Amino acid sequence: MNLIDPRTGAVRRTLAPGRATEVSAAVAAARAARPGWSALTPRERHRRLAALADLIEQHASAYADAECAGTGKPVAEAAGELAEVADLFRFYGGAVRAGTAPAAGDYLAGHQSWVRWEPVGVVAAVVPWNYPLLMAGWRCAPALAAGNTVVLKPAETTPDTALLLAAHAEQALGPGVLTALPGDRDTGRLLVGSGCDLIAFTGSPAAGAEIAARAGLTPVSLELGGNSPVLVLSDAPADTWQQLAAACTYNAGQSCAVPARVIVLDEAYDDAVAALAAAMAERHAGRDFGPLNNPDQAARYDRIVAASAAKTVRTAPGRTDGLWRPATVLADLPADDPAVVEEVFGPLLTVQRAGSLDEAVTLAESVPQALAASVWTTDLTTGLALTDRLSAGEVWLNCHLAQSAELPHSGRRSSGAGTDLSTLALREYQRPKTVTARLV
Template identity: 40%
Template sequence: MTATVHRAADAAPLAEGKDLPPSLHFIGGAFVDTAAERFTEVIDPSSEDVIARVPEGNREDVDRAVAAAVGAKEEWARLVPKERSEVLHAIADRLAEHTDVLVRLEAANTGKPLSVARDDVDGTIDTFRFIAGALRATTSMAAGDYVEDHLSVILREPLGVVGLVTPWNYPLMMAAWKIAPTLGAGNTLVIKPSEQTPLTTLKFAELVADLLPPGVVNVVTGDGPVVGARLAEHPDIAMIALTGSVGSGRAVARTAAESLKRVHLELGGKAPVVIFEDADLEAAAVALRTAGYWNSGQECGAACRVLVHASVADRFTEELVREVGKLIVGDPRAGEHVDIGPLVSKAHFDRVRGYLGRARSQGVRAAIGGSSLDGPGYFVAPTVLVDVPEGAEIAREEVFGPVVTVETFTDENEAIRRANDVPFGLSASVWTENARRSHAVAARLDAGTVWVNSHLVLANEVPWGGFKGSGYGRDLSLYALDDYSRTKHVMHHHGR
């Protein structure tokens, strides 16, 4: 079966005119003129058309933005939790009022199907609502006398100014995952969105400008080696938080080490899906149709690496290929029925095709898909790869495309060893009807999130983050508020 790209008869842009934000930096509560000599073209990956041109920021732009954030930090930090909570609720309300334009803008900039873009916007809104409530209910160690005649009080304080670097796969939602707890904890911020997908972050700034004191939120567009590096090294930034590639994480951590600023990294993944012989194979295949191919597989928690017991491998593969064959590839303008859009850029498209080509040359076989699709646009067919040997590149490195590999194992210890035998440790799943086995295996998997009989199910109430090469720090939940604040112990001598 060969996938085809569904396209709209009417190729009108999803977002244009007043839908688009100003193509400028947002500093001190306003969009500001830039002296930038270079601009980045923002491309619609479904059509390869240019949507906008945004400035490539420089060190001076970052310094202006940091100065604005420094100027605003004391006033924002002094607000009591109720006041900050009300602002975050107002932000959520404002975003909800503009859901339609945000969905269309995100779909245009990333190629996401409308359903995926809508889920991102809904998740963004819920992130602000959750943090708005959570920041009013933070808990800490009880005040008390832990030394005779000395009262200990534990305080949670803002860090100051936080630098944020966000990725291209979830531009708006990943921004929310970082902006909401940063603001909730009482910090101000400068955010650098991906140079490929800056539009919804700039639109966010435009929509909420009147809800925040000037300087609390600042946006500087540009490249990582310039804007991101300056954020990581800036002496007035207390913390740098990045979601991105392992290479970007290493670069940020190295630079931040010079000033000993706090670092929060959410990096790549290569999630193992361990399917035992007693698993519900049909349910697993149905779940992986979403969990392996959501957002065209451009998802760090994607169910991309199946390890299935040899005795049921053929049956499971048949089920998975059947489910993947139902996926509809297309331009988001084609309608709500589209499941999978293009990859985000020509460079990433070529990268994924390179992985597929090398896998073929190593004897790996595509049970379905395995190639790119006719343009315009950067489309790759939903792919299931079989006959994958242990240690193959395609099964160890993060492809970040609509590609799922299937390997086999014969016993539990082998499955766990191979599941853990990658540099990443973000997420994993276990499929079995044996409750004792599910607990035991989940405990031995080296991943920050382990699902049992499901995959890629997230909630704002629970933490998200990884081990090993997947980074450190936690997004979502109360743990995020902890990450973006600091603990102070104040001890009072009250002896008489």
């Protein structure tokens, strides 16, 4: 398969996709490494994961170059994300040392019981192209810390940093503990059917549904995208529009949690459209953010924009050639518009009007996805009340995309099932075993 630099359209390298032989070999290597890795004490796993974090930081420029070549994102974005990945391996290495059983004691007369949390075994981690290294960190760090071995299947267009991570993991963790398996969708299908003990997938709802169907009784952890509503009240902070424009165009809008649907009350609607368009006009494709990742995504983005019935379109300056798309605002559009209902995954914001806060919440909840949302108001009482009414797994007040390893990130409805980040993510990769002993 030819790997394309999305910034230029040029072929940057060629790789053969993994097929049955490569998939079997990767899973076999993970199976062979699992007993030794899971038998290590949490302290020793922590030490080795910290050594992997050190290697990531020591080779930061190589990771950044590989990530930029695969995704097209600016160097500053790639550098910030690889720092987060190094932090994740350190965080989970330490977190697993503090794990405690949920129950232990005399629950039956004459018996003592306790619960052990054990690794599930071999994890197949299938990650997307929008954050190749960061999503690998989100999936691999807790899985490895919990004592599992991992076969990492990167997206077809962005295997570069996964291969680099696997090479450093062999050095820091040992052979077979983390294996990278580059390939296409057929490679992923083979991996899902290879007998791994858990499938951890981040990607589109359609692909997630297929994986869940193919997995059968194999446990799955799914993060399947978002379509984040943004409720902006008339007393929102002065920098709201600049904050939203920056968040929307980060990674060219190719983020599951990116702000997508701005909802404003009637009396502030016209001013809001003008202010948002002005803020987006300051975000230039080619200067402030990169291109879309691949031709399929560009075609999908173009289809959604072309099908929109928006009466107001505001397009910012910037590159429009190849895979580059400008920051765009669509306003005066119906609630069932494709740009509202579908996850656009690009540097685009829609604006909808609501007659009341109740209607604003109804509009926010009207799409299948429920991953993230934000509320913007200086009235914290009203703002906090609105965060309670939104069903997304992560809700921000007067900010967006503010995340930390300590805080869980999870989807509801069609956005998936399972938890990334925080110590709760460790439970995705463990299973409980109750041990009860009769006292004789």
